[in-house]
Amino acid sequence: MGQPVEQIVRRKLSDEVFDRLERLITSGELRPGDEMPSERTLMERFGVGRPAIREAMQTLANMGLVNISHGERAKVLELTAKSIFRQVDLTAKIMLSQSPASLEHLKSARIFFERGMTREAAAHATEKDIADLREIIELQRTWLGHPEEFISADMQFHTRIAQISGNPIFVALSEAMLIWLKAYQTDMLIWTGNEDFTLIEHEEILQRLAENDADGAEREMLKHLERSRAFYTK
Structure with a gap:
């Protein structure tokens, strides 16, 4: 041949x-x-x-x-890690729009990622980190009844936890997943009546981070994300 x-x-x-x-x-x-x-x-x-x-x-x-x-x-x-992830924003959103399974996979991936980030933050959080997170929670409190601004502060809280790692790829990945998921939040009105729960859960996470309690912080983060995952749907 x-x-x-x-x-x-x-x-x-x-x-x-x-x-x-x-x-x-x-x-x-x-x-x-x-x-x-x-x-x-x-x-x-x-x-x-x-x-x-x-x-x-x-x-x-x-x-x-x-x-x-x-x-x-x-x-x-x-x-930068951030600029690279921003390059795939559009294609990621198209993928999610075409596949309900992909949206569920992203929600699961985010929970997996945030559990690890929370443990990392509990091990390395400084007084400045804790003070910044507390300030974000108070900012959220001022936006009660204003879903768009409240959710923006919510995203700041999670991104700030990722920043404690000092790893820009972790921060960029956290921001990217939050941005991709935000496009699939249900009607903002769903937050009405749930905002207080979110604040309480953020405060519980912060308390565990301040105590350098990795197990406790991860447990509170998991509880928070499992409750809120229903807010992201087609």
């Missing part, structure tokens, strides 16, 4: 340009804050037309690698 045919796939010029521009960034030749070369320079360097350059540059921008501003040179962006 002869060798299997290895078909050569003809690629668009813009794909080739994209690969070369990406290598300029990943190799460190261009660093965060640097301006990209001008379109004319890139056209001459790669021997291609303006459309291929612009399409490749737009792909870089869509991936969050560069920022394009009208009338200015594109600039290389600094990638």
Whole structure:
């Protein structure tokens, strides 16, 4: 038998340009804050037309690698965990909208994640951390009867717990899951009558964190999230 045919796939010029521009960034030749070369320079360097350059540059921008501003040179962006997760916001929301099972999986993943974050926070919380969390709870209290603002403060509380880890990937993941879930909260009116429960549960979590009680903090967080998971539905 002869060798299997290895078909050569003809690629668009813009794909080739994209690969070369990406290598300029990943190799460190261009660093965060640097301006990209001008379109004319890139056209001459790669021997291609303006459309291929612009399409490749737009792909870089869509991936969050560069920022394009009208009338200015594109600039290389600094990638962070937060900026990477924001790049998948739309596709994550589409996935959730198309699959009820995915929404349930996300709720379960969030509970798993937050239990670990709470244990981590209980082990490392400082007086400043506790004071910040207490301030957020008091902010929530002022927003009783205002569901949108109350939920925003609720998200701040959970994100602040993740910040205690000192790990920016944990913080970015916490924010991302909260943002994705927020799109699937039921009518805000469902919070009316439940806000007091939320405040009490947050206070219980905070008390355990202040006592460096990892088991207690995890238990209170689990109780809180299991009660509230019903608020996120199609």
